[in-house]
């Protein structure tokens with residue numbers, strides 16, 4: 195049986211991926227320090243959890259022995275956290291990625307890396323494509339760009355097979371709704387479920403290119419099975435820009451009494467986000483993304499049924 199590693203496998207995307215890999219019969223190794231991830235997300239009967247930090251190169255090397263593919267998702271997420279503590283963000287996101295690449299170099303493993311559209315930063319041009327210049331505006335974005343650099347360097351200098359995916363706004367089941375840095379969709383759904391109002395910063399015209407987590411998994415797993423390697427980075431979003439107001443309207447079909455507080459724009463918030471999915475469609479022509487409204491309904495349903503399992507997790511450490 196193929197042995198596959200998922201770093202960050204107790205987190206939102208990593209735990210969804212782990213469950214899918216287990217259901218397809220793979221032998222899965224999870225590496226997670228549980229700093230923001232949840233033990234309850236890990237099926238310990240069916241996967242091997244190594245509670246280690248990717249900054250601990252020795253422990254990481256031991257945990258990843260024999261893994262043919264490493265999905266590298268562990269990261270210190272969130273822009274505000276990185277602004278509070280840039281060094282900690284660099285250590286996990288940049289140095290931690292370097293440690294993962296060293297293990298892959300030693301073992302001949304394929305690394306599938308999760309970067310972020312935040313690397314575009316100051317570049318306001320839309321839609322985003324992979325040939326555009328990058329201008330990180332936060333330590334989080336800088337750490338992801340540093341990691342991207344190492345991923346590409348290890349591919350060129352050592353021939354490590356790599357697939358470099360830049361996620362935009364991913365959402366879906368198992369995304370934590372409750373903490374200070376929670377993403378907008380689970381946060382809104384969770385508040386709506388408690389009958390609480392939601393905050394919209396600005397007039398609601400700001401937009402996001404949301405991708406459902408199942409679609410991200412379809413691509414990541416196909417990249418593993420068919421060893422789809424990227425020359426540089428590949429943006430992972432389908433170019434379906436949705437405004438926050440339209441999202442609120444869709445949520446009202448689930449929560450008709452939803453109250454919205456419009457507040458003034460927050461400095462530093464990205465106004466528009468949209469990908470040009472040209473390269474994505476060329477490299478993964480068989481993948482059809484789930485429609486936003488359908489995916490949103492599935493997420494609402496999941497949070498109603500199982501939301502307690504991901505709420506009230508550990509507070510994030512600054």
Ligand SMILES: NC(=O)c1ccc[n+]([C@@H]2O[C@H](COP(=O)([O-])OP(=O)(O)OC[C@H]3O[C@@H](n4cnc5c(N)ncnc54)[C@H](O)[C@@H]3O)[C@@H](O)[C@H]2O)c1
Nearest residue numbers: 202204205206207226227229230231247248268269361364
């Ligand atoms: N969710 C998104 O919309 C999005 C967008 C862009 C990029 N990404 C990237 O995708 C990846 C997964 O994101 P997510 O939303 O699932 O995040 P998440 O916070 O839910 O998961 C990250 C996991 O990494 C673990 N982790 C953190 N530091 C670690 C360390 N030092 N050693 C081992 N494990 C550690 C956490 O405990 C957590 O389980 C991250 O690399 C993130 O930067 C996500």
